[in-house]
Amino acid sequence: xxxxxxxxxxxxxxxxxxxxxxxxxxxxxxxxxxxxxxxxxxxxxxxxxxxxxxxxxxxxxxxxxxxxxxxxxxxxxxxxxxxxxxxxxxxxxxxxxxxxxxxxxxxxxxxxxxxxxxxxxxxxxxxxxxxxxxxxxxxxxxxxxxxxxxxxxxxxxxxxxxxxxxxxxxxxxxxxxxxxxxxxxxxxxxxxxxx
Numbered sequence: 001x002x003x004x005x006x007x008x009x010x011x012x013x014x015x016x017x018x019x020x021x022x023x024x025x026x027x028x029x030x031x032x033x034x035x036x037x038x039x040x041x042x043x044x045x046x047x048x049x050x051x052x053x054x055x056x057x058x059x060x061x062x063x064x065x066x067x068x069x070x071x072x073x074x075x076x077x078x079x080x081x082x083x084x085x086x087x088x089x090x091x092x093x094x095x096x097x098x099x100x101x102x103x104x105x106x107x108x109x110x111x112x113x114x115x116x117x118x119x120x121x122x123x124x125x126x127x128x129x130x131x132x133x134x135x136x137x138x139x140x141x142x143x144x145x146x147x148x149x150x151x152x153x154x155x156x157x158x159x160x161x162x163x164x165x166x167x168x169x170x171x172x173x174x175x176x177x178x179x180x181x182x183x184x185x186x187x188x189x190x191x192x193x194x195x
């Protein structure tokens with residue numbers, strides 16, 4: 001055991017004696033480059049973490065907005081009268097036109113300012129998602145009328161919906177059967193019958 005220790009000490013002494021007293025300039029340049037790279041990598045790691053945190057914050061905010069709007073519905077094209085009580089107008093519309101007898105409506109209001117461009121859309125907040133689903137389930141009764149029911153989407157969802165709607169329009173212009181369902185473009189392989 002002592003022999004091995006003595007051999008290790010002797011080899012270490014030889015290695016120290018072979019090491020030059022002054023480091024070569026190339027070694028100094030490599031050390032500087034290594035230090036610079038370490039600094040840059042640390043900066044990139046910090047930036048990457050900050051970016052991930054920002055993306056997570058934005059996604060959390062988007063999820064909260066979607067959660068808040070889940071019971072909301074927008075009605076476009078419903079006639080507007082002066083001195084109307086929007087809640088009564090909406091309740092009557094649901095009962096008479098959509099044949100939904102008594103959905104619980106927490107609030108209803110017109111969006112935007114009065115203008116000559118037509119009736120302002122209405123934002124309706126239901127008491128439950130089931131009430132909203134009952135109304136949305138009967139929107140087929142509006143076919144041929146210039147009244148539309150749409151979910152209350154966040155700005156990010158609106159962008160995606162517009163992109164999907166463009167896909168539908170493009171497919172229809174090429175002769176395919178296409179429509180929008182739950183915010184996604186559905187394009188069939190079937191072509192429209194030529195007239």
